[in-house]
Amino acid sequence: MPLLDSALNSQQREEDLASLKREEFDLVVIGGGVTGAGIALDGASRGLKVALIEAGDLASGTSSRSSKLIHGGLRYLEQYDFKLVKEALREREMMVTTLAPHLVKPVSFLFPLTEKFRERTYVGAGLALYDLLRGFKRALPWHKHLDQKKVAKVAPSLQSDIITGGIQYFDAQVDDARHTMLIARTAKRYGARIATYTEVTDLIREGKRVIGVKVRPEGGRAFDVKAKVTILAGGVWTSPLYKRFGLKPGYEVRMSKGAHIVVPGDAISSESGIIIKTPLSVLFIIPWFGKWIVGTTDTEYKDDPGSPVASKADVDYILTQANRVLTPRLKLSDVIGVYAGLRPLISSAPDSPTTKLSREHIVDRPVPGFVSIAGGKYTTYRVMAEDAVDVASAELRRIVPDSSTAQLPLLGADGYVALTNKVPLLAKEYGISEESIRHLLDRYGSEIATLLELTRDRPELKKKIDPKLEYLKVEVLYAVEFEGARTLMDIVDRRTRIAFESEDHGLAIVKDLVEIVAKPLGWNATEKKSQIEQFKAHVKNERIALITS
Ligand SMILES: Cc1cc2nc3c(=O)[nH]c(=O)nc-3n(C[C@H](O)[C@H](O)[C@H](O)COP(=O)(O)OP(=O)(O)OC[C@H]3O[C@@H](n4cnc5c(N)ncnc54)[C@H](O)[C@@H]3O)c2cc1C
Known part of the structure; x- marks a missing residue:
């Protein structure tokens, strides 16, 4: 895979899983929410060798289900949490x-x-x-x-x-799920290995020291990943994972x-x-x-x-x-x-x-070779990542550069403003409405070029998925070929937000969506059906509170 490639897809996943089996890492990060993705980016951009392991899809936990505000948190002023508010406002400005x-x-x-x-x-x-x-x-x-x-x-x-x-x-x-996925893609760009749909089942140890993790990738065999430091960014899974790993936590989540x-x-x-x-x-x-x-x-x-x-x-x-x-x-x-x-x-x-509980975060190091971080807010993910990597770096016994993420724009940010001044030109060049170009720029930034190239040979992908929604068909293909989507749920719930934006949650269009991605994901007729069934079951479960009779 070429250096600085940020694409997440089936081939990349296979290559990264093979690398996880073969190599030893400086950091292995458990959890692909905003905190874990932020740690992967912080570590990779300091020149460390990093692996990010997520049990499901990127942002499939809390990081796709927030209020989606990048804020200081007005209400924390009433709790006199001035430090947190000030820090979050500084992050808001940078973002x-x-x-x-x-x-x-x-x-x-x-x-x-x-x-x-x-x-x-x-x-x-x-x-x-x-x-x-x-x-x-x-x-x-x-x-x-x-x-x-x-x-x-x-x-x-x-x-x-x-x-x-x-x-x-x-x-x-911010669209939280999209933002977290783009942090992970930016980490990939700077060399992080990323394995989604891969669960960490246990730690590996040498005496008291943790020297890596045992993983079980979906559709593959379990294996060990060696790392100098393991960082747990497991959000609400933190306490059960401490228990599973037999570690005594310095805090409770x-x-x-x-x-x-x-x-x-x-x-x-x-x-x-x-x-x-x-x-x-x-x-x-x-x-x-x-x-x-x-x-x-x-x-x-x-x-x-x-x-x-x-x-x-x-x-x-x-x-x-x-x-x-x-x-x-x-x-x-x-x-x-x-x-x-x-x-x-x-x-x-x-x-x-x-x-009444504080929204500040805590970094814990219960045994050598293992660090965990939890708490905080979506808004402060970058500071949390920096703190976790600072603590982990002390174990690497070499000089590690300071964090550079305060100056590191995420994928798509470079040239974004210049491109917003070229909307009519882009619309003409690709034969797409100006409204659609604006919609794409606010989701992909300068990555719009790669996305639109997919429509050169397949002009039918320029059409909207559903006339009532802004999404274009090409976004679905791009989600699978560049953004690591592996299931219908990933596409409808997180790469797009059709699941809660559409009045029927996308049920009328899922068959079309499945046809667009079946080939790159290698789905046969049985798998296509199963994907649709799983999605329908998810929608039914989520909407339980809205059933009136
Ligand atoms: C309703 C609500 C509203 C909010 N609103 C805001 C807001 O507006 N602004 C704000 O700043 N913050 C907000 N927050 C807080 C913010 O969303 C969270 O602090 C943040 O998303 C937590 O991210 P995380 O990465 O720590 O956890 P998560 O996103 O939950 O990530 C943990 C990941 O670990 C993975 N994992 C678990 N076990 C394993 C395993 N064994 N192997 C591999 N992976 C594993 C999970 O699959 C999961 O993806 C809100 C939170 C909620 C619930």
Whole structure:
């Protein structure tokens, strides 16, 4: 495979698995969520030999199920967590301007006020502090105060009889699953070996020292991978994996479930996102490609981390909280999508409520050759990765360069701004609408060139997958040939977000999608059928909370 190649596909997976069997690594990373992918990129870009091993698809855990905000976390100010907020705001600035401007976009939120003076002073002071904590670099506008009339203009859906005014501020948002996959592809570009659908089943040891891991790739035989340091970035799987490995953890990871619903664009009339305070936390109403994501909840969770689903109570709670300020009220029948995720929260006190647990992260080194990291937020993944690799590097007994990821744009970021100035030219060159070119640039950045080349010999791939969605057929092929998608679920749930964006979750188009990818993935008629069945079962399970009868 050529140096600097970032493609993830079946051939790459075979080659990387063969390399895992053969070679010894500086770092082997367990878990391909945003934290593990970030560690792989941090290590590989310091010149270390890195392997990233993920049991399922990239971002198939929490990292595809967040609120998708790149934010300081306004509510952490109330918990006096200034260090976390400041760090996250610095990361937000870097992502919007340098690291991933094609993916991380500014988004405004309106904080409606229901009382004239005291609330405005309190919230206004909080937002002034929020804006000040980001320091002198400012890609996003300063917050502003709005009177009742202006609020009614910006967000006609807010109940005018109870809203006395509002304050608007800016944060940023990202397609989390796409972003994590692009971090992994960037790590690949700098030499990391990446094996998805490969489970780490145990550690290998020499005395007390951990010298690698045992892995079981899907469709292959189990084997050992040798590494000087093993880093666990297992999110909510951390505590069960410590137990399986027979290690004593320096912390406990507790799970807190958060659910979101998705409603059509016309269900809420607003030019801005909305944030309201709830009894325990906050509720976000977030614009999402012509639709709205509304959430979230925060409830302790003790079941299987592999399959969190939203309950009827979760959906009721979200609707009730949103309807405190919205008119017309949201109804259960408005909901087109629903998803739930699990926050990995660090705890040393077993009884504290999950809403009060800190979102800061912890690095643990229980035995030589083994490091783990957990906690944190999506937004702070880069800092978490740097901290984990710093601790791991101390074991390598050689000089390891400092982290360079603060200056390392993700794949597709270079030239993105220049390309946005060439939309009409690109549209003409490839015979695609300007709207579609903009959609592609915000998903692939400068990688758009490779993607569009796939349509040269197959012009039928320039068509939309579904007239109601922006995705083109070529994106499905690209997902398999360059982005490591291996199942129908990977394509519909994570490379695209059709599973929660489409009113029928993509059920009407999955047959077409399967035909596009069957050849590169080597699927015969039985496998095609099985992929569709698995997807249907997944949709049924996820939507359980929406069944009314
Ligand atoms: C509802 C909700 C909303 C959130 N909203 C935000 C937000 O708006 N902004 C923000 O900054 N943060 C947010 N977060 C937090 C953020 O999503 C998480 O902190 C982050 O995604 C955790 O990433 P991770 O890589 O640590 O874990 P994960 O993404 O869960 O990754 C762990 C990976 O380990 C893999 N794995 C497990 N066992 C094995 C094994 N044996 N072998 C190999 N691989 C294994 C899993 O398959 C999984 O992919 C939110 C979280 C939730 C739940």
